Amino acid sequence: xxxxxxxxxxxxxxxxxxxxxxxxxxxxxxxxxxxxxxxxxxxxxxxxxxxxxxxxxxxxxxxxxxxxxxxxxxxxxxxxxxxxxxxxxxxxxxxxxxxxxxxxxxxxxxxxxxxxxxxxxxxxxxxxxxxxxxxxxxxxxxxxxxxxxxxxxxxxxxxxxxxxxxxxxxxxxxxxxxxxxxxxxxxxxxxxxxxxxxxxxxxxxxxxxxxxxxxxxxxxxxxxxxxxxxxxxxxxxxxxxxxxxxxxxxxxxxxxxxxxxxxxxxxxxxxxxxxxxxxxxxxxxxxxxxxxxxxxxxxxxxxxxxxxxxxxxxxxxxxxxxxxxxxxxxxxxxxxxxxxxxxxxxxxxxxxxxxxxx
Numbered sequence: 457x458x459x460x461x462x463x464x465x466x467x468x469x470x471x472x473x474x475x476x477x478x479x480x481x482x483x484x485x486x487x488x489x490x491x492x493x494x495x496x497x498x499x500x501x502x503x504x505x506x507x508x509x510x511x512x513x514x515x516x517x518x519x520x521x522x523x524x525x526x527x528x529x530x531x532x533x534x535x536x537x538x539x540x541x542x543x544x545x546x547x548x549x550x551x552x553x554x555x556x557x558x559x560x561x562x563x564x565x566x567x568x569x570x571x572x573x574x575x576x577x578x579x580x581x582x583x584x585x586x587x588x589x590x591x592x593x594x595x596x597x598x599x600x601x602x603x604x605x606x607x608x609x610x611x612x613x614x615x616x617x618x619x620x621x622x623x624x625x626x627x628x629x630x631x632x633x634x635x636x637x638x639x640x641x642x643x644x645x646x647x648x649x650x651x652x653x654x655x656x657x658x659x660x661x662x663x664x665x666x667x668x669x670x671x672x673x674x675x676x677x678x679x680x681x682x683x684x685x686x687x688x689x690x691x692x693x694x695x696x697x698x699x700x701x702x703x704x705x706x707x708x709x710x711x712x713x714x715x716x717x718x719x720x721x722x723x724x725x726x727x728x729x730x731x732x733x734x735x736x737x738x739x740x741x742x743x744x745x746x747x748x749x750x751x752x753x754x755x756x757x758x759x760x761x762x763x764x765x766x767x768x769x770x771x772x773x774x775x776x777x778x779x780x781x782x783x784x785x786x787x788x789x790x791x792x793x794x795x796x797x798x799x800x801x802x803x804x805x806x807x808x809x810x811x812x813x814x
Contacts, residue, residue: 461498462548464491469552477506477552496638496728497621504535504576505545514546515553524550536577536612536811538660577612577811578738580689583698584608587691588757588791594705595786599793605761606688610813613685613693616729616740617641617748617808618652626656633803638728640746640806646774646798649684649749649807656809657681665812674766675751682809687752687775687793688765689810694743694778694790696736705789707742707778708735712785716744722781726803742778743788746806747796750775754795773797780804 468486469476476483480503487499505511510527517523524546531542584607589600621637623644624630631643644652650672654664657679665683666672675683685693694707708715715735717727722744730740742748752767752775767775773795779788782804786792796805 458495458498461491461495462544462551464495465502465548466551474552477511480506493728496730497619500576500730501537501541501545502548505531505549510546511549511553514549576615577809578615579813580611580613580693580697580737581699582607582609582611583692585692585695585697587688593791595789595792597792599756600791602757602759604757604759606692606765607761607763608688608692609764611685611689612811612813613689613737613739614809615734615738617746617806619729622656623652626652626659631801632726634726636726636728639726640729640741642726642746642803642806643801644805644807645801646684646749646796652807653682653684653809677812678814680812680814682811684749684751684807685810686764686766687750687777688762690742690748690750690777690808691790693737693739694735699736701736703790704735707739707788707790708733712743712788716741716779716788717781718744718779718783718785718788719781720785724782726781742808743790744779744783745781746778747776747780747794747802747804748778749796749805749807750777754793776805 464487468483468490472486484499484503487495513523513527514520527546528542531537531545532539584605586603587606588603589596590603591601617640619637620630620632620635620639620641623641630641632639632641633643650666650669654666654669657664662681663679665675665679665681667676695703696708704710706712706715712718713721714733716732726745729745732740734740735742753769753771754773754775755768755771776794776796777792779792
């Protein structure tokens with residue numbers, strides 16, 4: 457974890473007192489102001505540990521070493537945070553609570569000059585939902601009908617679109633038109649998305665989901681590595697999964713400005729991920745910012761019920777979902793279907809990752 461960020465947090469807590477740690481909105485606002493808009497990924501990780509109650513667990517621990525290991529395990533296993541990030545977070549909390557840090561080692565976070573990628577994923581519990589639009593839905597399009605029943609298994613989905621920092625840390629390049637480490641990566645085609653999924657999986661010791669990353673005909677459902685969401689998984693998550701008691705027009709709201717960046721408010725550019733409101737599952741930017749590549753070939757809907765659909769076996773275009781910074785508000789709807797040739801690139805095209813729950 458970035459040393460300058462840690463010093464910033466320590467200084468703020470020293471100035472405003474330890475109660476600052478329990479006022480998440482105020483802490484975020486102060487960090488944003490004094491950090492001048494930087495450290496967005498680090499702030500999200502810190503707020504996660506605070507909201508999970510880890511400071512209290514550390515402060516009340518009878519066996520601090522045991523509790524420390526339990527927290528490290530939870531951060532890595534339940535939230536998919538890399539070991540060096542988890543270690544940095546716990547060490548920061550210990551310093552704020554004035555508890556001694558663990559002995560330093562060659563693998564300690566201080567040895568890393570840059571923060572690691574944001575690896576927060578949300579468990580999307582499976583269920584049954586109605587995919588597509590009814591004839592009465594506002595702004596509906598013919599390719600969103602007929603509405604049909606879909607059954608899905610559990611899966612994990614990233615809270616945010618892949619950022620430029622995450623992308624560059626894996627593939628060593630940043631093709632984006634709009635530059636910024638916390639902006640979504642864009643200007644990538646579908647094949648590059650597949651490549652990123654496999655290379656990131658290998659980097660993190662996971663089994664790649666795509667056996668053939670050059671011309672993938674399928675993905676391996678038994679692999680624990682990263683992949684693109686199916687179109688059905690994407691829409692299910694955007695609608696709130698089995699927590700979506702109320703289905704909104706957009707991903708988390710009937711007001712697109714609450715949850716997304718689009719033509720009317722983006723300033724004609726991508727924006728820092730996670731700066732609008734999330735939907736009921738805690739997922740950000742599913743409406744707007746960048747279109748997100750899906751696995752499926754684009755095809756017409758069937759009225760038949762389906763289980764874990766993957767789309768047609770062949771096609772000419774792949775599905776994209778969510779709308780972008782340059783879209784009209786109606787295009788940000790959770791049921792809106794876009795398409796692009798797999799080799800297409802655009803400053804409005806990005807990606808979001810999912811993983812199987814095995």
